[in-house]
């Protein structure tokens with residue numbers, strides 16, 4: 001059991017209170033409370049969202065706190081603990097399974113938000129390499145690309161592998177001289193291909209591999225490759241005639257000679273209003289781009305005082321109390337009283353004690369969050385409190 005209701009003044013409030021008493025320029029402390037808020041005690045006022053910032057606007061809360069005889073400890077995160085939503089990091093892992101040496105990935109990012117990014121590469125032998133972290137704001141990327149009006153050059157188009165199944169599938173492979181998209185058009189007639197593979201136009205690479213499924217053994221197909229560079233300049237290959245026979249593979253089974261895997265030339269670029277990251281690896285590899293919002297920096301840039309948002313009643317009055325840092329849920333509940341979703345059978349629902357939606361009992365149903373006048377910061381003296389709900 002962690003007995004965490006300590007009857008002490010939160011440290012930053014204590015510092016303000018001391019200033020109130022000692023400052024000779026202050027006549028009546030009560031009447032000039034406003035001026036006190038320009039003072040930031042050591043360690044407070046450096047982070048954007050600590051208690052002193054909250055008190056700048058919520059002076060009424062502060063004034064009432066000064067009057068309480070029993071106070072709740074706030075901890076180092078001050079008002080934030082109960083009232084401000086936890087920041088989520090939103091890390092996305094974007095796979096780039098091209099088995100290629102040069103890649104480019106368009107990112108789904110907001111122009112004015114800060115992000116951090118890393119590239120991880122994995123080769124066929126299980127080695128991994130990770131790039132250093134790059135912090136960026138998309139609107140501030142200086143590498144603005146201008147259209148070269150040149151379509152990528154398609155080379156070495158061939159069927160790399162055929163796999164047997166209910167239908168057969170063929171892996172079509174080709175190379176381009178610049179990172180570009182990978183798509184195959186195919187069909188049974190040379191004139192109208194009729195079908196095409198799905199296109200992911202966020203991933204651009206120089207070594208292309210596309211699987212075409214649903215092929216029937218013995219049939220002849222016409223295929224062609226389509227690659228589009230970052231500006232949209234598009235190349236379409238000659239068409240290739242393929243008769244589907246048994247399974248085969250020309251994919252190199254031999255591991256590459258002893259080259260150490262590393263990532264080089266990771267850079268961010270802007271193409272029109274899209275943002276992309278480009279990188280190369282010392283040998284063919286798959287990759288993952290780890291992209292997350294830089295919430296610390298965003299908080300600093302944000303003028304919204306409640307960033308990233310005010311928490312709901314239930315969170316402020318119950319979940320934040322038993323979040324692991326403050327009260328330990330099991331023993332506190334035993335020490336005090338059932339809370340959360342409860343059965344009201346045979347009991348009174350009180351008018352003068354706050355409940356959350358669906359008559360949920362919060363810790364703050366019985367305890368005042370900011371402080372109060374009764375022992376254990378209860379809202380009423382103990383006997384009155386119990387009889388608010390328990391008839392006898």
Ligand code: HEC
Pocket residue numbers: 049050051053054055056057058079080083084305306310
């Ligand atoms: C720039 C002034 C400002 C700052 C700084 C500020 N707030 Fe507020 N806050 C407001 C205003 C104005 C409202 C009322 C508007 C509304 O309800 O959205 C409010 C509403 C609230 C409410 C809801 C009150 C209610 O009656 O439901 C809470 C809780 C709150 N703030 C907590 C905080 C905390 C905690 C901090 C410090 C992280 C903080 N505020 C910082 C201006 C501010």
Ligand code: HEC
Pocket residue numbers: 051054055058060061072074078079080081082083316317320354364368369370
């Ligand atoms: C232990 C959790 C907790 C802490 C810490 C906390 N509050 Fe609250 N606060 C609450 C809860 C719960 C309520 C809902 C009102 C109630 O039940 O009395 C509330 C209500 C409020 C309100 C709206 C109602 C009112 O009293 O005006 C404001 C504004 C507010 N708090 C600001 C602050 C500020 C500023 C701080 C830091 C000095 C702070 N709170 C610290 C839990 C907390």
Ligand code: HEC
Pocket residue numbers: 002003004005318321322327332333335336337338339361362363364365366367376378382385
């Ligand atoms: C139905 C009313 C009620 C609810 C709900 C309630 N408490 Fe209490 N709590 C009390 C009373 C009454 C006491 C004082 C017990 C005593 O001193 O005999 C108390 C005491 C405490 C103490 C001090 C224990 C000690 O040994 O000093 C803590 C800590 C506490 N409660 C935390 C919580 C937390 C956390 C919650 C929410 C999970 C909660 N309480 C919900 C009524 C309640």
Ligand code: HEC
Pocket residue numbers: 337338341342343344347350353361365366382385386387388389390
């Ligand atoms: C806000 C209304 C409310 C208040 C105030 C309240 N209770 Fe309760 N109490 C309940 C409810 C509702 C239950 C039933 C909980 C359940 O079974 O889900 C309950 C259950 C209990 C139980 C059975 C506990 C258990 O673990 O099943 C005891 C004992 C109890 N209360 C004692 C008290 C005492 C002592 C006080 C005063 C300090 C008090 N209650 C204040 C609403 C309240």
